Amino acid sequence: MKTFLSIVLFCVSGAALATGPRVTSALLTPPVNEIFALDFPAVLSSEIADGGIAAALITEAFKTEQIESTITPLPLQTMVAYYLTEENALGIVGHDLNLSPAELKNIVLVPVLRLKESYFYYRPKYETLAWKGDLAVFKDLTVGVNKGEDVTTYQKAGVKIEQERLDARIKALIAEKIDVLREADLTMTNALAKNFSGQQANIVRLEPSAGEAVISIAFNKKNPKGIVLAKQFQQGLAKLIASGKYTDIIKSHIGKAAVEQYFVPLKK
Amino acid sequence: MLKHVVLLSMLVTVSPSIIADEIPATVSPESVGLSSLRLKNLDALMESHITEKKIAGANVLIARKGKIAYFKSFGIADENKPMQRDSLIRVMSMSKPITSTAVMILYEQGKLLLSDPVSKYIPEFKNQKVIEMNPNGKGYKLVPVKREVTIRDLLTHKSGILYSFLNNYYHEPERQALIDLYRQAGISDGFCRPDETIGDMVKRLARLPLYKQPGEVWDYGLSNDVLGYLIEVVSGMRFDEFVHQNIFTPLKMTDSYFYVPSEKQARIAAVWKSDWQGHLTRTDDKPMIDGDLALCPFDAYATEGKYLTGGVNVISTAYDYYRFAQMLLNQGELDGVRLLSRKTVELMTATNQIGNFDATFLHDHGWKFGLGFAIQQDRGHDVDAGDVGVFEWAGLYSTRFSVDPKEQKITIFMSQTTPFGLHFGLWDKLLVLSGSAIID
The missing domain is CATH 3.40.710.10 (DD-peptidase/beta-lactamase superfamily)
Incomplete structure (x- = not known):
């Protein structure tokens, strides 16, 4: 009798599947512990299979604490900010998140990755530029920086600013509409190889480094899980660094030799 | 002259x-x-x-x-x-019937169904949101899709994906807000070809909100551009080579x-x-x-x-x-x-x-x-x-x-x-x- 019932139930459920709607909201799997991330090409992007180095590190740090997480990359800072402020998201990830002082009070900021940043110029326009680490050299020149980046130091130094997406900045550099652009070395290397391979030799990196781009998670204190998960994430990240797995993940993405070239070590 | x-x-x-x-x-x-x-x-x-x-x-x-x-x-x-x-x-746009034909060739090869959610092939289309203006007219909210965009939605322009240039003709707050996001995200109508692959553009587009719920609108847009990339994913060939x-x-x-x-x-x-x-x-x-x-x-x-x-x-x-x-x-x-x-x-x-x-x-x-x-x-x-x-x-x-x-x-x-x-x-x-x- 039991077997008979099982067969009947099996047939009924099969029939239901066969005649049921192909696409329903029930088929959508709600993301667990969703964190919205601002695209940072080559490091944090849906264009990379596992979401990139930063996404892999975040996922692994949570996993160390037996916590599932979902990183949702978004192309726009405005959308990332929307999820934080309007939908009370658990957290957001990125560099240059452009948060207001009021928003900063409501987050726990945890740095995840530190990347070397440089200025780049276009050789056909300038033979060289006398950059020694002081922005005064760029006075009256136009520097292209990321959207959302704090530009007050440039303004104080009398530097003109253009804020655009990276591809648009590279195009502007080649078109000689801007003089210099600032970007993470790894991101720039990838962008030139991917979309501007014919111009790689003409776009020159200035020594010394311009500084660092720090990719952080901003946990939302207003989200019921925000503070607890921030603490657990910090623990997980510390374990990841201590075990050496943190560096292994980076190496697995870009190779052992490139780690020092592109990254600044993240302290425990 | x-x-x-x-x-x-x-x-x-x-x-x-x-x-x-x-x-x-x-x-x-x-x-x-x-x-x-x-x-x-x-x-x-x-x-x-x-x-x-x-x-x-x-x-x-x-x-x-x-x-x-x-x-x-x-x-x-x-x-x-x-x-x-x-x-x-x-x-x-007379390219569009050619793209549709390419999709239907894959359909006849059993490689896809028109009822398939696009996210089955392009995961970025999963868990999409729809833009809705707040009743007070200030800002917008993003509401979950009632169902996912399907291949048929793309073929029939019922996906809720827009063309930016039509913002010149149709003046609505939702459209304006969405086209602002398209612009910020570097979404091109394709009339000026960007220096990137179509896949890069489509993946960014997928993570922006839709104009309306899938199936609840007929609005001419970038759906065929998405189909071009979908053909690459399904066929494993460059879109132009497939065509x-x-x-x-x-x-x-x-x-x-x-x-x-x-x-x-x-x-x-x-x-x-x-x-x-x-x-x-x-x-x-x-x-x-x-x-x-x-x-x-x-x-x-x-x-x-x-x-x-x-x-x-x-x-x-x-x-x-x-x-x-x-x-x-x-x-x-x-x-x-x-x-x-x-x-x-x-x-x-x-x-x-x-x-x-x-x-x-x-x-x-x-x-x-x-x-x-x-x-x-x-x-x-x-x-x-x-x-x-x-x-x-x-x-x-x-x-x-x-x-x-x-x-x-x-x-x-x-x-x-x-x-x-x-x-x-x-x-x-x-x-x-x-x-x-x-x-x-």
Whole structure:
């Protein structure tokens, strides 16, 4: 009798599947512990299979604490900010998140990755530029920086600013509409190889480094899980660094030799 | 220079233009039930538009019962170059039916279902949101989709994915807010080809909100661009290679390209800016920006590139496009080569794909949208293509095609004129003259 019932139930459920709607909201799997991330090409992007180095590190740090997480990359800072402020998201990830002082009070900021940043110029326009680490050299020149980046130091130094997406900045550099652009070395290397391979030799990196781009998670204190998960994430990240797995993940993405070239070590 | 337009047009229409080897001779119109005398009305119509400098040049092709009965070139293709039958034309949105056909080839191979959610192939389409303005008019909220966008939604433009340039014409807060996001995210309509792959653009687009819930809107947009990338994912081939291998080569469309090779570049017709009042200017190598519309006709001179849009990429000839249209009219077959089954072409041209919406974008009420083109559903409205069941689409530089299955008639008009909206009267008249030449 039991077997008979099982067969009947099996047939009924099969029939239901066969005649049921192909696409329903029930088929959508709600993301667990969703964190919205601002695209940072080559490091944090849906264009990379596992979401990139930063996404892999975040996922692994949570996993160390037996916590599932979902990183949702978004192309726009405005959308990332929307999820934080309007939908009370658990957290957001990125560099240059452009948060207001009021928003900063409501987050726990945890740095995840530190990347070397440089200025780049276009050789056909300038033979060289006398950059020694002081922005005064760029006075009256136009520097292209990321959207959302704090530009007050440039303004104080009398530097003109253009804020655009990276591809648009590279195009502007080649078109000689801007003089210099600032970007993470790894991101720039990838962008030139991917979309501007014919111009790689003409776009020159200035020594010394311009500084660092720090990719952080901003946990939302207003989200019921925000503070607890921030603490657990910090623990997980510390374990990841201590075990050496943190560096292994980076190496697995870009190779052992490139780690020092592109990254600044993240302290425990 | 414009004197040349008139002189050349006279030369071209008096003596037959140089015909490419592969283009067959036209048949006697009477042999396919068309009147030679009545078709002369077409000559007069076209010549008047050239003389009045409304357009610089055009190719017009009319075929019936599988034979070309009228194929003439008028005016010039470029400065000091007459329009030729084999002039290469940016067919722009007439690329969309080609992309739809490519999707249906994969459908017939069992590689996909029209009911499949797009996220099955492009994961970025999972858990999409729809933009909704807040009731107080300040800002927007993003609400989850009730169901995912399907391949059929993309084919029928019911996906909620927009074109930016239509923001110039339709003024609504949701559209404006969404197009602002498109702009910030570098989403291109494809009329100026960006330096990236179509996949990069589509993945960014997928993570932006939709304009309306999938299936609850009919709005012309970038859906075919998404389909182009979907074809790459499903087939494992570059989109242009898939189209060449599965459509252009079997149909012997030897002059159809995504990027025109250098040896054929000289045949590319220039795009002309016309005010339809006698002021005609050849466009140059600068982008033409008008609000949210950005046009780069000079992109056609690139011999290679990686941006492959399913919406507007193809450059072709009137004859090649005729071969594509004839394949559809023949319900999937041409010269013994079958691309699609009769059943699939019937599905593509079925008029019940968009429910209660009407395809009024280029046509009128009484027009529906199938899987790649608009289809006339009744004869009770102002835009009439001659029969119920006629299917048509157009391209942004004033190109059109019309297939009348009942009369077995194909009409193709290819000019390279901007802005698009001004040529509608000419096309409508051309279609009337093409229909009124039927004598059987």
